[in-house]
Amino acid sequence: MTDTLFGHLFRALDLAIVERLSDGLFQLLTPAPVWLEQAFEAAPAGARASVDGAFPFLEDVVHQARAAWRPDGTPQSFGPFAAPVGDEELLLRATALNVEGRTLLVLERLQGVADARPMLQKARERMLEGEDLVRRVHALHPPAVAIDRTIASLRAAALPADQQALVTALYEANERLRDALGRLPAPPVRQRR
Amino acid sequence: MIQKKVCMLGGFAVGKTSLVARFVSSIFSEKYLSTVGVKIDKKVVAADGRETMLMIWDIYGQDDFQTVQPSQLRGMSGYLLVVDGTRRATLEVARQLHDKAREIAGDVPFVVVLNKADLATSWEIDDVAFFKLVEQGWRVVKTSAKTGEGVEHAFETLTRAMLNAPPHA
Numbered sequence: 602m603t604d605t606l607f608g609h610l611f612r613a614l615d616l617a618i619v620e621r622l623s624d625g626l627f628q629l630l631t632p633a634p635v636w637l638e639q640a641f642e643a644a645p646a647g648a649r650a651s652v653d654g655a656f657p658f659l660e661d662v663v664h665q666a667r668a669a670w671r672p673d674g675t676p677q678s679f680g681p682f683a684a685p686v687g688d689e690e691l692l693l694r695a696t697a698l699n700v701e702g703r704t705l706l707v708l709e710r711l712q713g714v715a716d717a718r719p720m721l722q723k724a725r726e727r728m729l730e731g732e733d734l735v736r737r738v739h740a741l742h743p744p745a746v747a748i749d750r751t752i753a754s755l756r757a758a759a760l761p762a763d764q765q766a767l768v769t770a771l772y773e774a775n776e777r778l779r780d781a782l783g784r785l786p787a788p789p790v791r792q793r794r
Numbered sequence: 795m796i797q798k799k800v801c802m803l804g805g806f807a808v809g810k811t812s813l814v815a816r817f818v819s820s821i822f823s824e825k826y827l828s829t830v831g832v833k834i835d836k837k838v839v840a841a842d843g844r845e846t847m848l849m850i851w852d853i854y855g856q857d858d859f860q861t862v863q864p865s866q867l868r869g870m871s872g873y874l875l876v877v878d879g880t881r882r883a884t885l886e887v888a889r890q891l892h893d894k895a896r897e898i899a900g901d902v903p904f905v906v907v908l909n910k911a912d913l914a915t916s917w918e919i920d921d922v923a924f925f926k927l928v929e930q931g932w933r934v935v936k937t938s939a940k941t942g943e944g945v946e947h948a949f950e951t952l953t954r955a956m957l958n959a960p961p962h963a
Contacts, residue, residue, distance in 0.1 A: 657834040681831035
C-alpha cells in the first residue's frame with residue numbers, strides 16, 4: 602500500500618532516488634520516471650546501472666557530492682542541467698544526501714524552470730533589441746553634430762530676412778530633435794584606448 | 795585518455811551554445827535560443843600528439859537574470875571566454891567572468907573567443923581593442939560559429955594550453 606503510494610508520488614513529482622554504490626554504479630530505489638528509463642533500460646526499482654554516460658553531468662556531481670555524502674554531511678543540490686532525452690531537452694537537478702549511511706542522489710525534473718525559458722527568451726530578445734536601438738541612436742549623433750555646425754554657420758551669415766526666418770525655423774526644429782536625442786539611452790561605453 | 799573540464803563563459807547571446815554545436819556536431823542555427831541550466835557535451839581533441847576528452851560545460855549567459863555559480867566552475871581545467879564582436883559591452887561581461895573564474899578555479903588556461911567574425915562589418919571591437927587583449931598576454935581567437943572559422947582552432951589552442959599548464963594547486 603505504502604510502496605504503491607510512494608511509487609505514485611515519485612511519478613507525480615517526476616523524481617527518482619538512486620543510491621551510489623561502492624562499485625561506482627547507481628541503484629534505482631524508486632520507480633523510474635520516463636526520462637530515466639533508458640538509462641536503467643527496463644527501469645525496475647532496484648535496477649543497477651552506470652548512468653554517467655546518459656547524464657554526463659553526474660560525473661561532476663558525484664565528485665562534488667563527496668562532502669554531502671559524508672555521515673555528517675548536509676544535503677547539497679546541483680544544477681539545473683540540460684539533458685537531452687530523446688527529442689526533448691530536460692532540465693534536471695540532483696540533490697546529494699546521506700541517509701543512514703547510504704549515499705543517495707535525488708534526481709528531479711524541473712518543470713517550473715523549464716517553463717520560465719520562454720519568458721527568459723523574450724526578455725533577452727528585448728534586451729538585444731534595446732541594445733540595437735541604442736546603437737542606432739548613437740549612429741545619429743555624428744550627423745546631428747554636422748547639422749548643428751551647418752545651422753550655426755547659416756545663422757552667423759548675413760542672409761536676407763526671409764532666409765533668416767527659414768534658418769530660425771530650422772534651428773528650432775533641430776533643437777527639439779537634439780532634445781529628443783538627449784533623452785534617449787546613452788551610447789554603449791567605449792573602451793579607453 | 796586524459797579528460798578535461800572546459801567551461802564556456804560569456805554574456806548572453808554571444809554564441810556559446812552555437813560554438814559548441816559547431817565544434818561538436820558541425821551544425822549551426824541562426825535562431826537565438828536562451829540556454830537555461832548547464833549543458834554538457836563531450837568531444838575528443840587531438841593536440842600535441844595526444845588525445846584529450848573535453849567535457850564542455852555550456853553555461854548560460856551571465857546577465858541580470860542568471861548568474862554563473864561557483865559550483866559550475868569548480869574543477870575546470872580551462873575556459874573559453876566568449877565575446878560577441880558586434881557588441882562591445884560583452885567584452886566587459888567577459889572581463890567580469892574572467893575575474894570570477896580566476897577567483898574560483900585559479901590560474902587555469904583560457905582563450906578569448908571573439909565570435910561572429912562573419913559580421914565583421916558590424917564589429918564594435920576593433921583591431922586596437924583586439925591587440926590590446928593580445929598585449930595583455932591573452933590568447934585571442936576570432937571565430938564564426940556560423941561559418942566554422944576559427945572554431946576548431948580555439949578549442950585546440952585551449953587544449954594545448956591545458957596540456958602544457960603546470961599542475962594546478
